[in-house]
Amino acid sequence: MSDTTPNVVSAEPLPRAARDWAPLLLPVVLALAMIPLIGSPSTWVTLTMASLAMGMMIFIMASGLTLVFGLMDVLNFGHGAFIAVGAYVATLVLVPMASYVQADSLMLNLAALAPAALLSMAVSGALGLVFERVLILPVYGNHLKQILITMGGLIVAEQALFALWGPERIPLALPTSLRGSFILGDIAIAKYRILAMLVGLAVFGLILLILNRTKIGLLIRAGVENREMVEALGYKIKRLFLGVFMAGSALAGLGGIMWGLYREEIHASMGGDLLVLVFIVIIIGGLGSIGGCFIGSILVAMVANYGGFIVPKLALISNILLMVMILMWRPRGLYPVTNR
Numbered sequence: 001m002s003d004t005t006p007n008v009v010s011a012e013p014l015p016r017a018a019r020d021w022a023p024l025l026l027p028v029v030l031a032l033a034m035i036p037l038i039g040s041p042s043t044w045v046t047l048t049m050a051s052l053a054m055g056m057m058i059f060i061m062a063s064g065l066t067l068v069f070g071l072m073d074v075l076n077f078g079h080g081a082f083i084a085v086g087a088y089v090a091t092l093v094l095v096p097m098a099s100y101v102q103a104d105s106l107m108l109n110l111a112a113l114a115p116a117a118l119l120s121m122a123v124s125g126a127l128g129l130v131f132e133r134v135l136i137l138p139v140y141g142n143h144l145k146q147i148l149i150t151m152g153g154l155i156v157a158e159q160a161l162f163a164l165w166g167p168e169r170i171p172l173a174l175p176t177s178l179r180g181s182f183i184l185g186d187i188a189i190a191k192y193r194i195l196a197m198l199v200g201l202a203v204f205g206l207i208l209l210i211l212n213r214t215k216i217g218l219l220i221r222a223g224v225e226n227r228e229m230v231e232a233l234g235y236k237i238k239r240l241f242l243g244v245f246m247a248g249s250a251l252a253g254l255g256g257i258m259w260g261l262y263r264e265e266i267h268a269s270m271g272g273d274l275l276v277l278v279f280i281v282i283i284i285g286g287l288g289s290i291g292g293c294f295i296g297s298i299l300v301a302m303v304a305n306y307g308g309f310i311v312p313k314l315a316l317i318s319n320i321l322l323m324v325m326i327l328m329w330r331p332r333g334l335y336p337v338t339n340r
Contacts, residue, residue: 023334027298034306042186047305053193055301056200057262061255061274062281062293063207064248070224070288070337072241074136075143078150079252079278080271081157085127086120086253087260087270088161091170093119101175109175120257121250127157128249132242154272161268169267172260196258203251207290220244224288224337280319284326286333295334299326 100112211217285292
């Protein structure tokens with residue numbers, strides 16, 4: 001008699017993909033390489049802390065766009081509008097609450113900053129809803145039209161801000177308790193930069209938590225890699241698109257107020273000025289990659305600060321040079337998650 005018992009294949013765990021450590025080590029290697037070039041340890045620490053703070057603010061602005069780019073395949077050149085609108089909306093809260101901002105109390109200062117940040121995110125998110133429904137929805141799948149219509153949206157938003165607030169640069173003073181620096185020997189660390197780092201790390205941790213530990217995050221990651229598969233499973237990808245777009249717009253608004261306080265001024269064209277920097281970051285990091293965006297933001301900030309100190313004349317093109325070098329090494333960015 002022949003043996004008809006089916007062969008049972010033992011279930012073995014799938015091999016894990018080897019972790020790519022090289023991009024993670026880049027900021028560390030760059031920072032250590034700058035020590036002999038800068039010379040002064042205290043100056044090196046100050047520049048490094050400034051780079052980390054600046055990198056966190058850039059990440060907040062760029063993280064939403066990299067998800068939109070990776071998931072929706074949308075070239076949104078209007079992203080800068082959300083940054084500028086967020087900064088201007090914050091002034092509507094901070095100016096009337098001047099007594100809280102000027103108080104020598106961290107709690108009162110944060111009591112003014114918190115509603116300003118929440119309102120900035122809410123208005124920017126709502127603007128993102130209108131932007132996606134009115135401008136982007138008709139041009140899905142056509143990159144040329146996306147560039148033209150979103151750039152037009154950015155210009156309209158800038159001109160609206162000019163009309164409402166004028167062309168002048170509006171001062172946005174730091175709250176009293178966040179001015180100045182902590183002095184540790186010869187090292188000076190600005191108080192506001194510490195807050196910026198904490199906020200940036202919190203946003204990064206929250207995004208990773210949502211992407212890796214929730215069903216919505218699973219759908220987003222699946223949609224970045226294969227939109228057709230998600231649609232075939234019965235999920236309404238357009239609603240997911242809209243939610244991600246609004247979240248990215250809200251993060252841009254938060255980044256706008258953080259950057260305005262960092263520069264202590266805002267102006268109508270600030271979003272357009274930052275847009276190039278944001279696109280450089282997401283190209284360096286890899287389309288759709290939050291981890292790559294995080295590392296790319298830190299690298300861009302480090303190159304800007306270190307380069308501005310060592311060779312000031314190269315500061316204006318340092319980010320372009322960094323992007324060229326990264327793309328020569330990895331043409332699709334540090335951690336690409338899409339084939340687009």
